[in-house]
Amino acid sequence: MSTAPASERLLRIGEVAELTGTTPRTIRFYEEIGLLPPAQGREPGKRRTYSEADVERLRDVLRLKQLLNLPLEQVRELAEAESTRAALRREFVETEDPAERRRIVEAALPLVERQLELVCGRIAELRKLEDDLRERRRRLRARLRELDTA
Amino acid sequence: MSTAPASERLLRIGEVAELTGTTPRTIRFYEEIGLLPPAQGREPGKRRTYSEADVERLRDVLRLKQLLNLPLEQVRELAEAESTRAALRREFVETEDPAERRRIVEAALPLVERQLELVCGRIAELRKLEDDLRERRRRLRARLRELDTA
DNA sequence: TTGCTAGCTTACGTTCACGTAAGGAATGGC
């Protein structure tokens, strides 16, 4: 797999913000409300550091928020799947216990499925809207032709 | 077509709110910021009345807002297509001038096309997200099977 | 006419999701 060694250059909050198209303030805020896990083991007052996995998690969160138009509270609930994913990477190293691993995976699965449901539902709504708009466009074009030939 | 006679029972703001799943306050607010046209010829202080077409327009507005997650300001720009649609109905009676009709239709078309672009773009983003989620689910399921057979 | 309900205007309040400013500390370069 692609489980890079834990030595993969840690990023600072400013870099993460840039990479994800957001701001440091937002990242701290998301941490504050529990949407993002507190940056890995840092003494208070010192700087937050992030891994590439953290960046991806943030990307997911932002995408969910933007595309589904959900309040952060709901995003948080959904994003626990991402947490679990991160946990998986770590526990994968720390724990060898298959039962523990199983518990983690079993917790993540329904959350991913819930996300899928929401996304598919939203797609369906948008498709309906797309259809309506195409129909409307068709009628407008027909009108134009009528006006041409009249 | 379905151009009902203008006598199609007028609705009051509370009914419209119920029909569209919103509140009177919101409807007044939308009128205030110019997102909805001021309810047809009413003396100030008196009650607003709405036609079925107004209800549909509001539905469209709410749908655009919710599905595209746009600020009301942008919704307003987009929704001028809807205004034009309403204008069409009225002017269709009031004006016989084909040039005028043509102007109206030509103004509405690009707005509908802009809406379509936005909707299609959003659908594409959501599809990408859907794919990612399916892939993630696939992996989680694979993990589970591994843990089963191990 | 009187009452009741829903609506009107005006204005202040609220929630969410951050923005911004102040004062201080931590790195990295020289």
Add this chain to the structure above:
DNA sequence: GCCATTCCTTACGTGAACGTAAGCTAGCAA
């Protein structure tokens, strides 16, 4: 060691999108 960045915490400010309350009116029904 010094200095410039970048970051830290704390706290107050802000824009969008309404909610809510107060005092008054429209319109219908009995």
